[in-house]
Amino acid sequence: xIIGGCMYQISDNVRRLTNKEKQQYSEQxxxxxxxxxxxxxxxxxxxxxEELSSRLPSDVDINKTNMWHKASKKFHDLCRTPEILDYVxxxxxxxFVQWGGQFFHKEPKSGxxxxxxxxxxxxxxxxxxxVTVWLAVYDTDxxxxxxxxxxxxxxxxxxxxxxHTNNASHLVLDQEVSEDQIDQDNIVYMDLKAGEISLHxxxxxHGSDPNNSDRRRCGITMRFSPTNVKGDLNEWPFFETQLxxxxxxxxxxxxxxxxxxxxxxxxxxxxxxxxxxxx
Ligand SMILES: O=C(O)CCC(=O)C(=O)O
Numbered sequence: 046x047i048i049g050g051c052m053y054q055i056s057d058n059v060r061r062l063t064n065k066e067k068q069q070y071s072e073q074x075x076x077x078x079x080x081x082x083x084x085x086x087x088x089x090x091x092x093x094x095e096e097l098s099s100r101l102p103s104d105v106d107i108n109k110t111n112m113w114h115k116a117s118k119k120f121h122d123l124c125r126t127p128e129i130l131d132y133v134x135x136x137x138x139x140x141f142v143q144w145g146g147q148f149f150h151k152e153p154k155s156g157x158x159x160x161x162x163x164x165x166x167x168x169x170x171x172x173x174x175x176v177t178v179w180l181a182v183y184d185t186d187x188x189x190x191x192x193x194x195x196x197x198x199x200x201x202x203x204x205x206x207x208x209h210t211n212n213a214s215h216l217v218l219d220q221e222v223s224e225d226q227i228d229q230d231n232i233v234y235m236d237l238k239a240g241e242i243s244l245h246x247x248x249x250x251h252g253s254d255p256n257n258s259d260r261r262r263c264g265i266t267m268r269f270s271p272t273n274v275k276g277d278l279n280e281w282p283f284f285e286t287q288l289x290x291x292x293x294x295x296x297x298x299x300x301x302x303x304x305x306x307x308x309x310x311x312x313x314x315x316x317x318x319x320x321x322x323x324x
Contacts (some may be wrong), residue, residue, distance in 0.1 A: 054086035056240060059128045062135035070136055074199035074249035075235070081128050081180070082240030090240065093119060094148070094182045094263055100309045107148045108157065108217045114146030114267070114287065115301045115317040116308040118324075121146075121287075124267045129178055129242060130290050133269050136176050136244060140291030142298070144276070144284060145268030149179075149217070151190050151256035158255055159192070160211060160221035165203035165247035167220055169277035169284075173203050175247040175270045181237035182263040190256040192235040192243070192264070195228055199248035206250060215255075222250060237264075273297070283314045 058080040066076045082090060097117060098107050113120040124146055133141060151157050165173040185191040198205070211221040227250070235243045245251060256262050269289055275297040276284030285301035286293075301317035306324030 053089050053123065053126065054083040055126075055128055056080040056083045056086065061131055067135060070244060070246065073196040073233075074246040075194050075196070075233070075243060077235050077241075077243035078237060079132055079242045079244070080240070081126065081132075081242050084240065087182070087238075087240035090123075090180075090182050093123065094150075094265075097309070098148070098150070101311065105311045107150050109313060110310045111145060111147040111313045112283070112310045112315045113148070114143055114304075115285065115315065116304060116310045116320045118304040118306055120265075121304050123265070125289065129180070129267070132242065132244060133176055133178060134290060137174070137269060137271050140272040140293065141269045141289050142272055142274070142286035142293065143267060143269050143289045144286045144298075144301075145266065147266055148263060149192075149253070149266060150261075150263040151253075152261060153189075153256060153259045155190075156215045156255045157217055158215055159217045159251075159253040161195075161224070161227060161250055161252040162208060162218055162220045162222055163198075163203055163206060163248050163250055166206075166208055168247065169280035170270060170274050171277075172274065173247055174274065175268055177245050177247070178267040178269070179235065179237075179243045179245065180265040180267070181239050181241050182265060183239050183261050184237070185262050185264065186236040187234045187254075189258040189260050189262040190253050191237070191262070192251055192253045194233050194235060194245060195250040196231040196233050198228070198231070198250035199246040201248070203248045205248070281314075283316050285317055
């Protein structure tokens with residue numbers, strides 16, 4: 046498949062969600078090991094990660110940047126891979142938008158940690174019904190700090206766990222759920238081969254440990270919501286959507302432009318117009 050001048054080879058095993066996986070998403074809040082890119086496709090993805098990350102100034106941590114889908118045509122086009130959108134459609138239905146795109150990266154032996162949290166708890170979106178695609182750029186497992194989830198925790202809803210603020214510098218996020226609220230028996234590690242994706246519900250408790258291995262660990266997240274979502278611009282003034290599939294008959298949010306070239310976000314919150322001059 047050719048997208049934006051880059052070629053990402055699709056896995057021969059790509060498919061749609063089975064009924065069992067749809068049921069698992071509904072009951073456990075996640076699905077994992079969905080094939081998208083082949084081994085060679087994953088190598089090309091690694092090249093994309095290296096290219097985009099090398100553009101950042103040396104004092105900018107890629108984990109503190111976001112909105113890559115609004116900045117970079119290459120990143121945007123990756124997020125429009127039909128085989129990824131097919132899986133999302135199987136959960137959200139035919140009409141949905143993208144509003145977030147970022148990297149979660151840990152170099153070997155990196156102490157960086159994503160604390161336990163629920164996304165919907167701090168995302169000012171109504172209705173709260175976002176699906177995150179987590180695309181493995183490299184193989185990921187427990188040893189290199191794979192994402193971990195508490196299976197079924199989304200059933201408690203987006204206010205089901207008490208979050209507190211923790212500004213420790215090794216944490217990628219300052220929102221945290223204390224360990225005593227975690228049901229240890231239901232922790233699942235989202236081990237993925239490079240080129241595979243997982244999907245998770247926005248109320249699912251998740252986080253990740255340090256990378257104790259000699260291997261890099263990096264995921265690309267893409268956030269999708271049905272077109273009936275409305276972002277609270279008082280809380281997130283930069284909230285803008287791009288139609289990812291179908292039609293948007295609600296038109297509830299500002300629209301982000303589709304990138305026409307390559308720009309680089311150096312912070313978390315940006316408007317699409319911030320990138321125009323670099324396209
Ligand atoms: O990649 C990780 O470790 C965490 C990802 C995450 O928090 C998310 O996708 O919302």
